[in-house]
Amino acid sequence: MASINILKFGVSSPSDTSPLNQLKAAGFSPHDILAVIGKSEGNGCVNDFSRTLSSRVWEPQIPRSAVTVFSGGTEGVLSPHVTFVVSDRSTTGLRAAVGRTRIIEPHEIGTSVQAFEVASSIQSILKESGVAIDQVRLILIKCPLLTSEKVEIIKSSGMPPVTTDTYESMAKSRYSSALGIAIALGELEEDGLHEAMWSQPCWSTKASCSSGAELEDCHILIIASDSSPGGLRAISGYMSDAIDARAITRLLEQVDRESGHVLQVFAKAEADPTGKIRGNRHTMNTDSDIHSTRHARAAVGGLLAGLVGETRLYVSGGAEDQGPPGGGPLCVVYRVAP
Amino acid sequence: MASINILKFGVSSPSDTSPLNQLKAAGFSPHDILAVIGKSEGNGCVNDFSRTLSSRVWEPQIPRSAVTVFSGGTEGVLSPHVTFVVSDRSTTGLRAAVGRTRIIEPHEIGTSVQAFEVASSIQSILKESGVAIDQVRLILIKCPLLTSEKVEIIKSSGMPPVTTDTYESMAKSRYSSALGIAIALGELEEDGLHEAMWSQPCWSTKASCSSGAELEDCHILIIASDSSPGGLRAISGYMSDAIDARAITRLLEQVDRESGHVLQVFAKAEADPTGKIRGNRHTMNTDSDIHSTRHARAAVGGLLAGLVGETRLYVSGGAEDQGPPGGGPLCVVYRVAP
Amino acid sequence: MASINILKFGVSSPSDTSPLNQLKAAGFSPHDILAVIGKSEGNGCVNDFSRTLSSRVWEPQIPRSAVTVFSGGTEGVLSPHVTFVVSDRSTTGLRAAVGRTRIIEPHEIGTSVQAFEVASSIQSILKESGVAIDQVRLILIKCPLLTSEKVEIIKSSGMPPVTTDTYESMAKSRYSSALGIAIALGELEEDGLHEAMWSQPCWSTKASCSSGAELEDCHILIIASDSSPGGLRAISGYMSDAIDARAITRLLEQVDRESGHVLQVFAKAEADPTGKIRGNRHTMNTDSDIHSTRHARAAVGGLLAGLVGETRLYVSGGAEDQGPPGGGPLCVVYRVAP
């Protein structure tokens, strides 16, 4: 598992790969890229072609072993950008490892099969790279969804799809991936999976899962801290609800105490499924014009951008099993003076 | 001008008038109502019938002289609610006065005629109520917009409409109202109006204007502080941009210093017209699925709700001439211990 | 069961009740109204407050025994309007009867309980009014949906909601109502209901069901033809898919053969659940910006309006169990020369 650095740059459109020049100017080569994590400016839902476009233009530019994770939706103040995770020859204090599951068949999407594939892929990656579970700060996953065509493929094979609603399949897929992370990190027992899927939700604060039509397998990125010296740090936490400013300031205060500088924040956001936040009604789940994931990104993005003072943040929508219901995981990567 | 109190309550739908019961339980009568200010859960744009529905159900319940200001759009975490401004027999430290302009004819909407009507109505209200300009903390205005039918009425009379785009007419109307406020408050000279309309934008931080299809005149509410003792205070400020958390915390710190308790925050929000926030691109002005006012309310609402710790806040979209471009005015009303 | 007449008038907004004046000018009294059927201009989905607004303004104007059926969504060329079903002292050839179910409890919405309540209410209405099943041309139903609050009520009582997705609850409610119609019309056996709900879809071409947040019970309107002489006729048919122009022209040709004049067309439309129309892909089920019911109304409304030559048509979205999958029922009411 390589020592890594993290750099982020704005993009002028989903097809803009000019950040490669900025990466080179910063002394890195495209060969160093382990992952490109992007916020692209589509709707972040089923028909978000900004994600597909970004994957298409970026994948020929990066090593075959590298992964892309494009999360759609830059609602509100959020700014489209890419974050590079690159190998660094020097010891930085942070490490990363990437991998992929096998292709998830249409009828497996959003099921325990996907959860197990994710879990076992993460376990392999961790083993190969020699990272201990307690060093893991964040596991980012990009996973497939059900299109109308995939629903028909499932039906024509006589199986019941987990859902026929393509938007809802995004949530099912995120949830399966997150359970896979929970199993891999020992937060959930394998034989508790069935219950977790149906009746006893559990959650992980290291999981950040995003689904899309642009891929068939799951892309996995693990960011871990290293006991070795170096200027990079990552700390994790979670928002208890979508207005939990305290969860954010607590992490930012730790960065301040170490005189650090925030490089990136990774957050997930969702509309509270109860329809209320601290006792007051929200309307994200009854708005038939804008899906709740778009609302949630806009609101949590506004809060995070205000507190961090910058809008190129990774805020992704739909936090099923990723942090407590209505809340979501947070991971702050920062640099301290050497 | 009466001493006033401010109370707010959640609503279960745009037609919910049950907060009247809570008002009575708090010792007030519907006759005491000067204004009902609501956030209703429509799109906040041209075809927002939640505003019309709320106006319809509330207006028969309140005195004829009272005004309603319903602002649509509870994107993200914002919670639908109503804020009552009620006369209070005791001295509270805050005063309010309300009024209406004459009907604004279709061809006058969004023009200097509307600005002058607003200005002269405010001047009359201030004079009658004996409030000095420097006591004014906030002027809330609800003003009309252009529907397809009004555009046709204008055209058929041979006049050019200020715009044929009904959504854009909302901005023009807000802008005219805000200039009217600026004139009334002495922030803009009357003969500077023409320039302000066309080339030299000016702005007021006391102005909060919202447009809608549910009315033909402009509803005006003025909140002012009083030199007399009492437990209520109002302080004004403005956000320099949509992520200006500092502007909010500065006001909240003052509330804290006085051991106060926030009753309500009134804010306006908009997408920066340059397409950038602190140098980074936002996509609110190029999103053809969601209008920029919806994005802006969601993001600023998320930030404010996080910092205040509550989601029943008045955050309205479209801040033309209300605070600096890309930012918007803030007014915090709070109660201190007696 | 009264002999009836049918009149329709455009509205200038969801709160426009001026068609009452036109009704009076045509020689009818508001007391004659059996039903007000409207197309209002909201999104036709969960948060369509144009329907609530219309119900609110119309219900005080009509007899207590009369029902309202407001269907939201005038996408594309469709024109907002109301259709009055009024008692006519003379024999017209058409009859109608109206009624309501009891309140459908949150946990009953979208279940077989709703289907049975609808079925038994229709059976009572038919019995009382002496209408035979084979005279029925159309049964219009307006039925409730699940809001976030209703979902929470169900959950807090320990029951599983049929869905937690408020938009999907509209489809479940329409489907239950349509099955109730099928039972009442003898198209489905009562003990086939469970299978129909879960595995063996059946459909009725007389059913037209629309759901909304503006009511708690189901409103029922039955239109039937009469063997007595008179100038009004109603004929039913169904579109096999959303581009089945032939189904429409066949009915219009019959009107032509009788030298008739179309008074109103009642249609339901839906996105083909297979994602294809005549072998070619459509994108209504993967568009996360616009719900499929909106797409379907716009497309079928465009086709019908073109063929009928008029845009004030009742085209409602979501045709579960109402006509074949991807298609929907049609009912043409017309007048022939005496």
Next chain:
Amino acid sequence: MASINILKFGVSSPSDTSPLNQLKAAGFSPHDILAVIGKSEGNGCVNDFSRTLSSRVWEPQIPRSAVTVFSGGTEGVLSPHVTFVVSDRSTTGLRAAVGRTRIIEPHEIGTSVQAFEVASSIQSILKESGVAIDQVRLILIKCPLLTSEKVEIIKSSGMPPVTTDTYESMAKSRYSSALGIAIALGELEEDGLHEAMWSQPCWSTKASCSSGAELEDCHILIIASDSSPGGLRAISGYMSDAIDARAITRLLEQVDRESGHVLQVFAKAEADPTGKIRGNRHTMNTDSDIHSTRHARAAVGGLLAGLVGETRLYVSGGAEDQGPPGGGPLCVVYRVAP
């Protein structure tokens, strides 16, 4: 100017280039391609990345001299597909020629400069290819729009943009292109351009213009009929309003009279700017959730698909100066038995 053939194929996504295989199976080579005209499944508005994605994947596959015209928006029943215009060695009865203008600078977009550039490019293409004006059946143009960044570029150079509303810039650009076509076809005098732009709208029924963020110049495709024998024909007409079924059936009847088979229909659609269709109100211009071009495509697409019996049709939104206001141009390409 080559004799051409026209073939169309469905696509499974905006990045699907598999129709190339079908083209080859039909006996053509990618080298034969003059133009790829597509309907892609984005919103057809400013942030439609499905168009950009399609351009990106198709342009490397076709000759440098060929052009792409991707029109976004497959609302309602419309099916995503591509239409190939290919050179045919045999005489077919139809000819085509393609070309490009120079890059249109941001401050030129939507102005008379763009109109003149389009006009002179068309004139050159016609001259080179030896096509007479009266042989032209359709001129398809894809032209640029204003993004937030382009608006800022214009402003920073001290010029006033034609609009600061990015969605509105699409209409301005279409209008300029259509005027350019009108000049080139002798329907508008060059010195009447200024008046046409500001006060005296004129229109062409051969013009079909679509704007997008995916290009900087204008792509031009001219389809003309040939006096030579061959099985392909093209006939033009126009819809007087959005429900003008008669205009369509008139063309289809001519195809029938010649025992022809429709290959493709090219249509433009728009919301009537008066807010009415045949005297009845429509709501396309006051719907702040769905832009009017989306509504218009869905409705006219529904009508055309019903009448033609097929959903892979080219229906594009925004018909400024392309057919009469509220209507739009039609061009039917068909094959007759040899």
